[in-house]
Amino acid sequence: MNKEMLKLGSNRSIIRELFEFSKLKKAELGDDKVYDFSLGNPSVPPAKEVNESIKYIIDNKSDTYNHGYTSAQGDNNVREAIANDLNKRYNTSYKKENIYMTCGAAASLCITFRALVESKNDEILAIAPYFTEYKVFVEGAGATFNVVPADLNTFNINFTELEKTVSKNTKAIIVNSPNNPSGVVYTKENLIKLASFLNEKQKEYNHPIYIICDEPYREIVFEGNTVSHIPSLYDNTIVCYSYSKSLSLPGERIGYILVPDKCFESKELYLACLGAGRAYGYVCAPSLFQHVIEACASLTSNMNEYKKNRDLIYNGLTKIGYECVQPQGAFYLFMKALEDDAYNFMEKAKKFNIIVVPSDNFGVKGYVRLAYCVSTETIINSMKAFEKLYKEYNK
Numbered sequence: 001m002n003k004e005m006l007k008l009g010s011n012r013s014i015i016r017e018l019f020e021f022s023k024l025k026k027a028e029l030g031d032d033k034v035y036d037f038s039l040g041n042p043s044v045p046p047a048k049e050v051n052e053s054i055k056y057i058i059d060n061k062s063d064t065y066n067h068g069y070t071s072a073q074g075d076n077n078v079r080e081a082i083a084n085d086l087n088k089r090y091n092t093s094y095k096k097e098n099i100y101m102t103c104g105a106a107a108s109l110c111i112t113f114r115a116l117v118e119s120k121n122d123e124i125l126a127i128a129p130y131f132t133e134y135k136v137f138v139e140g141a142g143a144t145f146n147v148v149p150a151d152l153n154t155f156n157i158n159f160t161e162l163e164k165t166v167s168k169n170t171k172a173i174i175v176n177s178p179n180n181p182s183g184v185v186y187t188k189e190n191l192i193k194l195a196s197f198l199n200e201k202q203k204e205y206n207h208p209i210y211i212i213c214d215e216p217y218r219e220i221v222f223e224g225n226t227v228s229h230i231p232s233l234y235d236n237t238i239v240c241y242s243y244s245k246s247l248s249l250p251g252e253r254i255g256y257i258l259v260p261d262k263c264f265e266s267k268e269l270y271l272a273c274l275g276a277g278r279a280y281g282y283v284c285a286p287s288l289f290q291h292v293i294e295a296c297a298s299l300t301s302n303m304n305e306y307k308k309n310r311d312l313i314y315n316g317l318t319k320i321g322y323e324c325v326q327p328q329g330a331f332y333l334f335m336k337a338l339e340d341d342a343y344n345f346m347e348k349a350k351k352f353n354i355i356v357v358p359s360d361n362f363g364v365k366g367y368v369r370l371a372y373c374v375s376t377e378t379i380i381n382s383m384k385a386f387e388k389l390y391k392e393y394n395k
């Protein structure tokens with residue numbers, strides 16, 4: 001068998017391990033005594049229209065429509081609804097031919113990487129801190145994964161490091177904003193700077209360098225911060241989107257890839273995405289949820305809940321004395337560990353029944369990630385435990 005796959009399957013991700021630990025602890029102590037901030041599973045229910053459209057579709061449409069195959073690229077109507085929704089938001093002129101329906105952001109990313117990568121020499125870059133699975137997806141597509149080290153002051157793009165990391169082999173750079181795990185939203189100025197930097201590099205190396213926007217948190221953004229539509233800033237941009245977070249549908253596996261006409265050889269690139277989806281055996285995205293998205297493309301869950309949690313956790317922890325990056329979007333808080341070794345800190349936190357994820361897997365040392373997509377009570381009740389943990393270090 002393939003040893004790489006055996007390794008991937010055997011070494012569970014730290015987040016999954018912590019989640020299992022939390023389940024055991026909760027069984028032992030009770031749910032309200034364990035403060036589990038490990039998993040990015042949306043805590044807010046989907047917009048009510050989601051369940052209403054499921055019922056409507058089931059009651060009014062045929063079984064073949066509801067559960068049969070759609071075209072590989074997705075049903076025409078949902079792709080049109082998504083293109084129209086994007087056009088309203090961003091003043092663009094996308095058509096259904098630019099949209100390819102997928103099984104969520106993970107599939108969007110894997111398909112996009114596979115569509116672009118020609119050999120192991122091709123490099124795909126991620127900006128630290130980054131979503132841990134990028135490495136698995138990029139290497140799975142046969143490319144080399146390289147990291148642009150973080151700007152530890154702003155957690156925006158570190159251009160000095162980017163300049164050192166980009167090479168003639170760079171095929172694409174992944175941009176994830178609002179960011180998992182830092183919660184930072186990249187500023188428009190930074191994205192314009194990135195666009196102009198990459199335009200220069202494309203000229204220098206005489207080949208396209210793509211921005212792959214991974215934006216499942218696009219709609220989870222707090223006061224005053226806006227998420228720029230990167231295809232309007234840089235031509236060679238491919239968007240990987242998912243309804244897992246914005247509509248709280250992570251288990252339904254539904255999302256899309258947007259290949260704008262402005263991309264280099266965009267028609268061929270779109271076909272290469274179809275080819276990659278075919279090679280991976282995706283066949284088509286789930287039919288029922290394609291129809292649901294047709295009705296709900298412009299909606300989101302109630303984002304005020306995340307804002308409330310963000311304020312509680314950020315204000316609570318900084319008041320105790322913890323140093324935190326202020327989250328501007330998504331539902332993660334990046335907090336400085338109270339010692340250099342984030343793994344040790346995670347272990348100490350566990351003693352107080354606090355479960356946090358060490359930052360090493362996100363490409364930064366000395367921090368932990370807290371997913372605050374939990375009940376408000378969990379955050380409020382956890383503060384005493386965080387205080388005890390803080391005192392343990394400041395005796």
Ligand code: PLP
Pocket residue numbers: 040103104105106107131176180214216242243244250255
């Ligand atoms: N990208 C980022 C940054 C994520 O945080 C996640 C999931 O947590 C994904 C992609 C995968 O999302 P999906 O569930 O839509 O595959």
